[in-house]
Structures are given as C-alpha cells and as structure tokens.
Amino acid sequence: MDVSLFIPISGIFALLSAIFLFYSVKKQSAGNQKMQELSDSIRKGAMAFLKSEYKILIIFVIIVTLLLYLASFIEGSQMEWGLSVSFVAGALFSAITGNIGMRTATMANSRTAEGTKKHLSKGLSIAFSSGAVMGMSVVGLGVLGVFILYTIFNDTSILFGFGFGASSIALFARVGGGIYTKSADVGADLVGKVEAGIPEDDPRNPAVIADQVGDNVGDVAGMGADLFESYVDSIIATMALAVIALAGSSMTGFSPVNFGEGAIYFPLIIAGMGIFSSIIGTMIVVFGKGKNVYGALRNSLFVSTGLTAFFGAIITYYVIGRFEPFYAMFGGLIAGIVIGLSTEYYTSEKRKPSQKIAESSKTGPATVIIQGLMTGMMSTIIPIVAVVIAMLFAHYFAGFYGVAISAVGMLSILGVSLATDCYGPVADNAQGISEMAGMGSEIRERTEKLDAVGNTTAAMGKGFAIGSAAITSLALIFTYIVTAERLMLDAGILLEGEILELSLSNPYLVSGIFIGAMLPFVFTALTLGAVGRAAYAMVEEVRYQFKEFNLLKSDKNKPDYARCVKISTNQALKEMILPSLLAVISPVIVGLILGPEGLGGLLIGSIATGFLLAVFLANSGGAWDNAKKYIESGNFGGKGSEAHKATVIGDTVGDPCKDTSGPSLNILIKLMSIVSLVFLPLIIALGL
C-alpha cells in the first residue's frame, strides 16, 4: 500500500471525529429557556460578526485572486495560475474551520453550564469536546487541503497560495477579532463595572453579550485561524524544501540534506500521525470522570506528545530510512512545551513575576506599569533561547529541512492543543451564562473552576501560538532563501555556481533588517490605537443606553444587546483595514525597492522583533491581569483598595496588548513571509 494514502485517511478521520464530537455536544441539554436565550444571543452576535467579516473578506479574496491570476500573465514572472486556485482554497478552508469552531463553541456554552449541574467532569467533557471540534477541523482540513492541492498540481510553489489564503483569514480574524473582543470588554467593564458599579456579566449591561461574543471571536476564531495558518505553513515549507533538495540545487552555503522522495510527503504523514495521537489524547478528557480539570487537560497533552514522539520515531525510520528528521521534530515538540510553560510561569497569579507586580501596587499605578513592562521584557529570554536551540538542533541533524520539520513537530499535536485553547472561551461563556441566568452558587462555583483552568491553558496556548509562529516563520524564511536562489538561477540572473548574496555585507539586506524590525512596532501602535477608538465608541453607546433606557432603575427595562454587537463589529472591521494593508503590502514594496536581498532582511528583522514584541505584549498583559486577580483574591488589601485600583490600571493597559496587538503579530510575521514567497517570482521579474 502506498504510504501516502495514510494522509487522506487521517484527514478524513479527523473530520469524522469532529462530526462525532459535534453531535455528541449537540445532543446535550441546552438548559432552561433563559440559558437558551442567552446562548442564542451570543451565537447570533458571533455569526453576525462572521457574516460582516466575510463580506469584506470576499472582496479582499476576489481582488487578490484576480491579481494573482493576472500576475501569471506577466512575462518571466513564473507565477502559475494555480496560485489563485490554492489561494481561494486556503481562504475557504480557514473560513470553514472558523465557522465550525464558532458554531460549536457558541452552542456548547449553555450546554456546558447545564452539564456541570450533573458533575464537573460532565461540563469539562462538553466544553473540551466543543474545543476538539475546532481542533479536529483545523488539522483535518489542513492536511486534506495541502494533500489535495499537491496531488492536483504537483508543485509546492502553488501551495504557497494555500498558505497565503489561510494567512489572509487569520489576519482578519486576529486583528479584527482582537479589536472586537477588547472594545466590547473595555466598553462593558468601564461603564458597567466602574461607572455604574454593577458586577461583571450583569444582564443589565448592554455590552455584556458583545463581551461574550468577543471571547469567541478572539479566542476561538482568531486562535483557530492563527494556528491553522501555522499548521499548513509549516507543512508547506517542509515540502518545498524537500522538493528543492531533490532537484539537487547547489545551495547558498549550507547544502540542504536530501532525504529522498519520501521527504516530500513526510510532513503530511507526521501530521496525520499527530491526528491519531491527538484523538487518543482527546478521549482522555472527553471520557474522563475525574475532578481534576487541569490534570485532565495536562494529561491529554502529555499523552498526545508521548504518542507523537513514539510513533514519530517509527514513522520517520519507515518513511525516510534514517532518524535525523525525527530528532528535529522532537526538538520542535519540546520547544513548544517549554515556551508554553514559560508563558504560564510569567503570567500565573501563583508565580512570583505576577505577584511582584501585585506587590508593586503598594507604590501606585506607575510602578505597576513599570514592573509589568520589565516582566514582559525579561520573559522574552526563554522563548527566544528555546526557538534558537530548537533551530540549531534541527539544523544540525537535517539542515533547513530539519528546521521546517521541527515546526511540523511542534504543531503535530495541534488537534488536542487547539482543543485545550478553545475550551477556554467556552468555559468562560458557560460561567457568564450561569451568572446571567442566576443558576445558583454551587453551579457557579463549578463553572468558575472550569473558567480558572481555562485562563491557565489560555496563557500556555498563547505562548504556544507565538512560538509556533516564530519557528514556522523561520522555516518559511529558509524556504524563501532557497526558492529565491532557485528562481534566480532559472531566470539566469544567477549563473550555475553563483550564490544569492544574502549577506550582512549587503546594505540592502541590512536596510531590510532595520525596516523589518521596525514594522512590528508600527503594527503594534496601529492595533493599540484601533482598540482605543473602538472601545471609545462602545463606551459612548453603553453610557447612552444606560441613560436612555433607564436600565439601572428597573429590571423591566431591557438593554439593546444587538446594537452593542453591531458597534463592535463595525468598529473592528473598519479599524482592521489599515494594519492589514500594511502587513500585505510592505513586503511587496520593500521587495521591489530593495530586491530579494532587502526582502530577506525584512523578513528576518520582522520575525525577530515580531516574536520579541509578541512575547513581551502577551506576557506583560497576562501578568498584569493576574496581578489584579491576585489582589482580588485578598492580597495587599484586596478588592476596592488603592492597590487594587492600581492593578486595574495595569490590567486595562495590558488588555489590548495581550489580546489584540500581541496575537496579531503572530500573523504579521507569518503573513509577510508567505506573501514574500508568493510574490517572489514577480519581484525577481520586475525588480531587474
């Protein structure tokens, strides 16, 4: 039997698991009418956002598709028309996973709340199953998409279009979703909690539904699209490197190791194997009966990791005939876990960094801010060193190909790790619904437990997303280097034996590094500004409704949730355009002006500072958040004290950092790399 048959089988298996899990969630009771109403409002809001987003997306996709198609006619551009097909496929598949994930998550929230009535583990099982629907859809469609396109076109450079499509959706989902979630959150908190003095998740607050919707928009659709992109990008990069190695090109400096034909399908096979490991890991939680929520989630991750490592070794030897790529893959797997744990350390309220921020509140908000900035900056060490070691380790054993495989390795357990991520917002929503529906303190305590674990796993998931974005981008940049050299040899710009000068002695490359390093700063400034403006619009609306509808005077007066949802939606979509354009257009312009060398510099510069800023923003934000929670649990004066107020300021600063700007940088660095790969033939053709 052809081993490559294993790939579609695993993909189909993933989708079947997703369907099974979806219906197993759906058949659960959705609770009483009040709960169903709330869940309905959230689902409607989420779907309204997606629908509006898709409207803009479709225009974007059509324009890019046309451009890609037209580019194929430019003489010497070597851009195939197939690129436009695979671009549409990438966008479509990513959009489908986002849609599935959101539908499931917004259906599961009330069911999770209802499930906890029976038992904590019942609620956990429902919430996690709904997350696993997203996880399995992502890996299933990712593997199938790449496999089908490669089977049709038999050309890895066409696969870059698939990555580009996935990136585009991810960009919109992360930037737009990030703006949405924070504008709703800030609007709800600032007017509701601070000005009106009503508790969180109070149904009288007009922005409360938008806030719940935002959790799904940001952490389900945004996170899913982000990781779908990393997943397919890492696979595509590996395949492209294998193909170029097979062509026997004489490469710049380090000749890539040639692992034979098998190396092309190898990343897909590893991914397929990861699907089965993930399914087994998922079962541990879904069918588990224990009380230890965090333990169950952790065990499922560890089991999947162990299985992946074990079968990865066997498969590597079977497919490649040597063990080296396995070492690379294993290094990536470990690095992903290390980065996740380091994020957990720097942001958890049970650890020193966050507690020190809480302590610094004794001298006021300014010291809280400074301490948070410091924490975020220090927290860059472990992720950077982990990625560097993983890269060097992988390269030592298997060259550029190894670096790409280490990214595939890190992402191979995505089926289960994404399930853990998406579990968070479902638990959060369940907690919100139990609050709003007045389900009583016992149930609320249980959903709170689920929610608390969700916060920990969300921190780890964020670290994992950043780390995988960084290593995937590195794989893409190495792919960029060999692809550029290949294209320039083919075009006769380089003669056989000549190498592409991607050296620090090239001032265009150095210029590219500087400009690339700057872009994440500018991008962050833009996204921070976007959140501010969107939040301001929401604050105005909530204030207006409180006053106009007399919401606090009588329980009979109902707020207009839909209006708040609409404001978040419109603001998010309006504000995402400028940063998105920056991300897509910069590499093309820099490539045309500074050439492929300058563009190479831009990529490495943007990856370096993008990675650093992403870690810095995510961890500062997370640590501020938990410093506040640490004080709220009774330390340094507890809720309402001056210390508490100081940490609330820190948390407000950190919110857009960790939930909008930081995650958006993941997309920026991958997107710029994949855009560069897609447009490289054009840049080379036009640039000379």
Place this chain on the structure above:
Amino acid sequence: MDVSLFIPISGIFALLSAIFLFYSVKKQSAGNQKMQELSDSIRKGAMAFLKSEYKILIIFVIIVTLLLYLASFIEGSQMEWGLSVSFVAGALFSAITGNIGMRTATMANSRTAEGTKKHLSKGLSIAFSSGAVMGMSVVGLGVLGVFILYTIFNDTSILFGFGFGASSIALFARVGGGIYTKSADVGADLVGKVEAGIPEDDPRNPAVIADQVGDNVGDVAGMGADLFESYVDSIIATMALAVIALAGSSMTGFSPVNFGEGAIYFPLIIAGMGIFSSIIGTMIVVFGKGKNVYGALRNSLFVSTGLTAFFGAIITYYVIGRFEPFYAMFGGLIAGIVIGLSTEYYTSEKRKPSQKIAESSKTGPATVIIQGLMTGMMSTIIPIVAVVIAMLFAHYFAGFYGVAISAVGMLSILGVSLATDCYGPVADNAQGISEMAGMGSEIRERTEKLDAVGNTTAAMGKGFAIGSAAITSLALIFTYIVTAERLMLDAGILLEGEILELSLSNPYLVSGIFIGAMLPFVFTALTLGAVGRAAYAMVEEVRYQFKEFNLLKSDKNKPDYARCVKISTNQALKEMILPSLLAVISPVIVGLILGPEGLGGLLIGSIATGFLLAVFLANSGGAWDNAKKYIESGNFGGKGSEAHKATVIGDTVGDPCKDTSGPSLNILIKLMSIVSLVFLPLIIALGL
C-alpha cells in the same frame, strides 16, 4: 605642508577654546552667599559621585587592561599588547572630559542665575559657554587621542582599544548616571511633591541637591561620554575600513571603494574641520545679544552645519580627489538633523502627539499609558528610515567606507551640538538655584525661559545621540565584517578567494540575530528594575529625614543633603554592575559559542532592536513628560485635576524610560560592537 598636521592643530585649538571658555565662565560673579552655597553642594555631590564611580572604574580598567595584555600572549590570537595601552588611553580621555564637563557645569549654574539678573542673553551666554567647554573638550581630546595613538602604533586595530576604553566609561556614566539621576528625581518628587506637598526644588527637601546633582550626572557626564564614544568610534571605524581597502583584500560581496592613502586621515581631517565650524557656531551664542534663546541655539547649529558642509566639500576634493565621500558625509549630517527634529516633534508639548496623550487623560491613566506607548512606537519610523536612507546613500557613493564617513559627518558638528545638550542641565540647575535662593519672580521667569528651551534642545540632543549611536554601530559592524574576513584569511581559516559566510542561510547567524535582538529587551528590563530599587531606597531616606528632623515644622531644621547624595551614588554604582557585565560579556560568549558568524548576527540584531527600543523609550518618556506639562499650563483642567494626576502617572513611568534605559541602549549597541572588534582575534583563535 603635510595636511595631517591640520589634525593636531584643530585638536589643540579645540582645547584652547575650552580653556578660554572655562575661564570666561569662571570670571563671572557666582552670586550671593546662598547661591554659592547651593552651587557648592551640587558640585560636591557631583564630584563625590564621580569619585566613587572612578573607584569602581579603576578596578574595571585594571582588570580589562590585564586581560587584554594577557590575551596578546595567546598563540594565534593576533591581539597586540598596544590594545591595552589604547584601552587605558580611551578610558582616561573619556574620564577627563567627563570631569571637565561636570566641573564646569556645576560651576556655571549659579553664575548663569546671577547672569540673568543683567540680561537673559548674559545667562544664555554663560550656560552655553559652559556647555561648549564640554563640547570642545570632547572633540579636542577625541581627535588628539586617535591621532596620537595612530601616529605611535600605525595600526587601526589598536585603535579599537581606544574605542573600547571610551565605551567602558560611557557605559558606567550612562547606566550608573541614569540610575542616579532618576532615583534622586523620583525620591525628591514622590515624597516631597506628592506626600509632603511642598513645591519642586524646595530647599527643605533632603533629596533636592541629589536631584540637581543627578541632572549633571545624567545629562552632562552621561551624554558627554556617550557622544565621545560615538565620535571616536566613527573615526576609528572609518580609518580601519580605509586601511583594509588599501590592503586590497577581496571582500565579501561588495568590494570596498579604495580612496587611496588620504582616506585614512580623512575622517580626522573632517573632524578637525568640524571643530572650527563648531567654534564659529559657538561664538554666535556666546557673543549674541538677542532675546530669542531657542533661535540663537538653532542658528548656531545651522551655521555650523552649513560651514561643515561647505568646507567638507572642499576638503574632500582636496584630500581624496573626488567628491563621493563628501556626499556620504553630507547624508549623515542631514540624517542627524532629521532625527533630532523628529524627536522634537514627537515629544514637544506644542505638537500633536504629546497633546493627544494629554487629551487621553480624560479617560484615565490607562489610556495615557497606552497612548504614550503608541506614540513611542510610531516615532520609530522617521529615525529608522533616516538612518536607512543615509546608509544606502553613503554606500552607493563610497561603500562601507561611506557609511562610516556618514557617521563622522553626523558627528562632525559635535563641538556645538554637545554644547547645546550640556547647556540644558546648567539652565535647569540655574533655575533650581534661583528657586532655592529665592531670587524673585523676575529672575525666575528668565531662568525658566532658559530652562524651557533646554528641554527642547535636550529632546533633540537625545534623538541625535540615538541616531549617531545607530549609524556608528552600523559603521562598526561593517568594520567587523571586513576585519573578520581579513583575520580569517590571515589565519588560513579562509583561503584566498573564499568569503566569510555572513549569510542568512547560516543558522548560527540567524541565532545570533535572535539573541542579539533580545538583549536590548533584557538590558532595558534590568535598568528599569535598577531605577526602581534605587528610587525605593531614596524614598525611604527622604521619608526618614522628614520625620526625624521635623523638616516641615520649622525652617531652622536643615536636611542632610549629603546623605541623599550618598544613597543615590551607592545605589547607582551597585545597580549598574549587572547590566554592564551583560553588555561586555554577551558578545564574547556568543562569539565563542556561535563563532564570528553568530557574533555578526548578534551585532546586527542588537543594533536593530536597540535602536528601536531606544527611540521608543526616549520618545514615549519625553511625550509623557510634556503631556503633563501641557496640562500644567492650564489645559484639560490644569494642575491638580484628575487629568493631571493621570499624566503624572505617565510621567513617572516615562522617567526611567527616557533618562536611564533609553540612553543606556545607545551604549549597549556601540559597546557590543567595539568589544566584538577588540576580541575578534581571540574568538577566531579559540573558536576553532
């Protein structure tokens, strides 16, 4: 006549001007007894700090000198014993300029205050003259030091030791001085202004003298040592590149342009010519009689720039026989001015960015912080683009040599631009003394005018210091590349015709970029933490004195200024050790582990993010500061309003950013480059 004779003549001329200006300041009246007492306390405090700093420095210098000397015995290291001599000379010369500058500045403060009694322009003349003493000492000793050492050893690689010595002092002055100035400032403000409710510069505040001392320590000694380093580094880099080009080495990718023998002395001649232009520019202010303080300072800068450009063109053609290096130099000159103006734009209270921060205070401190972070991030665009364009422009006309010459060009007017910088703290101190000595409102208004202009010029000076650090570091990195290749060819590691692989396809180099990009983040976290701890110690002391000595009860009770000075000094010196070691040791360790390629990556990575973070921190901090001042001048509710409180928090966050962490990064990037150049022979010898 040998044209090189012009060099020592210009250097001596600079020193003579410094002496002349020193005595012209000294002969002015130092005011009444109260003023003299205050000035005395400040001078004693400043000298006490320098003395304590020198004690640590001497140990450091002895250790490094010994290490350098011992390294010359390691077989194959190619490190000459002369390095240790030039290292000592560099440290000594920098220390001397710092000492002269501090003595003059602390002598000029009361004289400036007294001078304003007669006329505003009299005060301006005194303050600026004292600044010019520092400016002229720096350029004079810089030019003479390099010239003498090269005349003795006739070996540019020995000059790297001079740069290293200058860097070491700069590191201590910037990091230690930065910690000093901010701990004193925060201690004085937090307890005095906020807790005790007494005005700024109130003589009852025990930390008030330490605060005044801090202004001199940070902005005179720190800034002077920083720019002394840039000045000599840029000259040394240019000379080294000229020598290597003359040797006719076959260089990586871009062969350096060979401008002949004259190119070696050319940067010194340009510097000498800049000295005369600066002297003329200085005279405009010193002998000016007008009322427009800012106009006088700006005119002196513009005249010097114009003269430098005009004579630069003539000299270039005379020495080199072609115009290309002049274009490079001119580009650097313009870039320096553009960066200075952009800093002024982003931080001035008269401009939109700072006013927007002030406006954001309407929604509380969190939005002030976010808006400030955004402003700082956006403000990176112009400096980065200016440096990139200057570099590409210079490289287009004159290769690597051109890039180094553009740095020399930017710094050629240092005599006058440093005078403008050092004028600031003198005016600030004069304002403090007029306040403390109760000189009446008319005089205070005049000194306030001088002080206000000082704030503007300080912002421009900061931008200029950052920009020059960046372009100097770029010159050093190109020097590093050709030096590494030369050494490896000599050592037989590379064969004739082979090139050093400083390519992005080298994973060691990419690792170096990542680690290098991370170091400025870690360094910033360390320096921010250092300020926090030092400030905390000061706060405790001031609180203690207020209570113990009953300072607020009766005017008879005198605070113990000296104790506060001592605490600032001790804390600063203790806290500067860890970040300093990080800066010196990291490149050596990375070089030994990742090789010359990895070290090259480290340098470019650290320059990119170091530059970005330095701009970000300086401009965020400056903008917060002026947003507060904007509100204090009556906008958005004025002093005491909630909006004002919010901007005070922003200012407190920004203070260590702009006065400690940001400026320290200038040193970090230059120091790591020069350390790499010094230890490169050892790294190559031991690394293989």
